[in-house]
Amino acid sequence: MGNKKTGFIILAMALGLLMSALDNTITAAAISHIIGDINGFDKISWVFTAYMLASTSTMLVFGKLSDMFGRKLFYLIGISIFLIGSALCGTAQDMTQLIIYRAIQGIGSGAIFPISFTIIYTLFSDPKQGAKLSGVFAGIFGLSSVAGPQIGTLLAESWGWRWCFYVNLPLGILSFFVLLFALKETRSTRRPKIDYLGTLLLVISTVSLMLALEFGGKDYTWASWQIISLIAVAVVVGFLFIRVERRAQEPMLPLPLFKNRMVLGMMLACLCQGAIMFSAIAYLPIFSTAVLGRANSNVLLTPMMFSLMVGAVLFGILQRFFSFRAVIASSMITGIVISYLLSVVSHDASNLYMITLMVILGVGAIGPLMSVAQNAVALSVDHKYIGVSSSIIGFWRNIGGVLGASIMATIVNNNYNRLIQAGAAEHNLPLNQLATVANPDQLIRASAAVPKETMDFLRDSLGTAINHGFILSIMFGIIGLTATFIAGPLRFTVPVQHPEPQNDNATPQSV
Secondary structure, three states: OOOHHHHHHHHHHHHHHHHHHHHHHHHHHOHHHHHHHHOOHHHOHHHHHHHHHHHHHHHHHHHHHHHHHOHHHHHHHHHHHHHHHHHHHOOOOOHHHHHHHHHHHHHHHHHHHHHHHHHHHHHOOOHHHHHHHHHHHHHHHHHHHHHHHHHHHHHHHHOOOOHHHHOHHHHHHHHHHHHHHHEEEOOOOOOOOOOHHHHHHHHHHHHHHHHHHHHEOOOEOOOOHHHHHHHHHHHHHHHHHHHHHHHOOOOOOOHHHHHOHHHHHHHHHHHHHHHHHHHHHHHHHHHHHHHOOOOOOHHHHHHHHHHHHHHHHHHHHHHHHOEHHHHHHHHHHHHHHHHHHHHHOOOOOOHHHHHHHHHHHHHHHHHHHHHHHHHHHHHHOOHHHHHHHHHHHHHHHHHHHHHHHHHHHHHHHHHHHHHHHHHOOOOOOOHHHHHHHOOHHHHHHOOOOOOHHHHHHHHHHHHHHHHHHHHHHHHHHHHHHOHHHHOOOOEOOOOOOOOOOOOOOEEEOOO
């Protein structure tokens, strides 16, 4: 970098991002050890749901506060909250405590992701350098998905599951102190007014919407009063939020941002990207183990996540040669093609064929927008909005992920049950045992108590149901393709000239 302190700042943010990104995959790998120690199997999904709810609902809040009071301050606050949550998770004595502490972790994570990218954009005057680093930072998330399961398994089996959380402490503390001493930023002479009411309404609306998407089609039917009530709360409170933001002196979510075509286009593209990515992450492991009969899901997930990392880094470097709309179009078209191939893939497909699909999906469909979307929005908005605009991208990617995984779960479950009921008589399956034999766990364990002919029927039925589920990814890809026409014609090679910020231009100390 030509400057040691700048290098230290980048290292600090990379460590913080790696710590935050690794946390979910490490926790997932250790979940069986956690259940064996503190029980609570019926609440296990909340270990991940609480984290996602907390991080998504606070992401926009931290992004805006960092615009108002400084990137450094709220990055340090975020990483401190995350470390407190990690330390508490390691002391949890029951599942309820662990869920509460995971929510605290999630709040801290809501600050780390968007502010890290924001510091990059304010740190470098050369946008090409910032674009390269944002690609590397986005690639860290792919690296975490590849390394996390192995690290989590090693820690849980060698030192115990509590060290899956304690391992965050040295990384986070190092990141905290490096950034504390290496980064200086100017201060505003005025004291901004915090939009407390807007913040409260934003959090309530976001949490209600995500709970509806999380529970819909799984715990409750979409037409149940629980889901309808949650959606109603999200809509009504969201409407009140917009009314408040129009009148707020310092709105938590500046509504003029949504008049920017690039912001709107990237929001839609990232929502669809999130839906395609999380649908694949949710169902490819099941397809690999229960349908293809592989020993584990790593044969598909590892190539996809590694290639996602490669795509994020590669397009972070090469994006200056393409318009942002071209990147959106190519990503969505690749997503449509791969989703179609997954919707018709044979239930005895070879490893080579499936790995090829995963590599193309990661490099061409999911990876590019991990870095390019952040850069496109940062270059198209006023400098004072960089923090909240970066948060918007992560926010809508998470919403899309929960939306895609939830709707796909409904499609797969309904199709699977329909196919089994249709063939129950032909395969001599008692109607009162359908719920038991239809459980995908039966296929993963390949129980000897189930006849081979029945197992083959169940595998084919589940494979067909998952094939049908990927039709949803095709639809999201088509919707995402319309973002090409919504986004403006901005190219990376023509950066917008931003006015000098008044309060938080992050610069290396004494360069």
